[in-house]
Amino acid sequence: MDRDRTEGELDSELHRRLSMGEQDAFEELYRRYAPAAFGLAYRVTAHELLAQEVVHDAFMALWKAPQAFDPSRGAFRSFFLSLVHHRAVDVVRREQRMRQRAERMNPEPLEDEDVAEGVVQEAWLADRREEVLTALGKLPPEQREVLELAYFRGYTQAQVAEAMQIPLGTVKTRTLAALRKLRAMLGGGDA
């Protein structure tokens, strides 16, 4: 957690500099979060070009209106990845047909990777990722599936109910139970 706090402070400093228009700060935030953002967008959209658009729009939104992030109300990481997820879900719901086509395909490895960016993900994020995966793995399968469909595939809760053939109320109950368990295992989530 101490490292998380340190990284959070670094994010806040980079955000402050970005707010002053420093392109170097933008570059550094891109280096730190582009892999996580692109991984999330790709997981949700299941489509490389759509994922690129999501990440592009999220970073440009950050550049154009950095004041949208208020450091007093949480970690930059939470804010930015929430922004990416929100945009990815929007894209999925607009592009249902495209997504259905993409889901029938096996994602191909990217050929045009930005090797200049160095490591795919920094160690501190990788460690936190392990914690999140471990916590998800401890959820009952039916709760994990609800989160998988809602969060990682962009389904509405009504669509989750239809896909799992369970009542909408059950989806809501399982979702809340899952988040409470994750909260107990991971804490509030902010660095």
Added chain:
Amino acid sequence: MSDEHERVQETLAGMALHALDADEMAEARALLAAHLPTCAECSRARDEFSSLVAELALAAPPRRPPRTLGTRLRREVRHEGRRLRVPLVAAAVAVAVVAGLGAWNAHLSSRVSRAEQRQAATQADTVELINAVSHPESRVVPMTADGTRPGAQVAATYVPGRALLYVFGSLPPPPRGHVYQVWVGRSGVFSSAGTFVPADAGTVLVRLSIDPSTYDTVLVTEEPAHGSSAPSQSQVATASL
């Protein structure tokens, strides 16, 4: 825990996951507007769920973005500069509003079903506004103020194709016993979208679940405390959609 708290927290969980559709969101906002201001426990749950769900992002396998994406972003940041897509006046308003979102401050009359009150913004709320303002296809329309209210600066923004319109900016408090009222009009026929008073700082953010394409005008007037059935002559700001 009471059924009411349980229902609210189920709603908060769905919102945190961005898993509610438009109708559910409208219901959720009404529910939360009534419950959260007086419930510290559910307010805390809202913040915790929001942060927690953001951590789920890390479960997705990280991927190196294509080189072209970084190149494109660097080029746009270098050459395009900040906020060039947004008219200058509207950009100033947007920045002021975004900076002042500590209170999601449209204080809308609860009796007006299409308007929704937000008492306290979460990061997800901020994300929603910034998504609208900065969306590549968003339209930001500065509203012409009547010039008699110092500091009055209001704009409307929407994304074509979405049934959502924001009116935001800053306004001085209305005279005692009065409120501001938002109207949407088509061919000179106006219907009320809700009443509000600005937050203490004068910041305004009104979120309207309407389809902007079905109207040609948005109007803010000053009205008696309970609102009016038709716009008065006391026009505060107006814009063509």
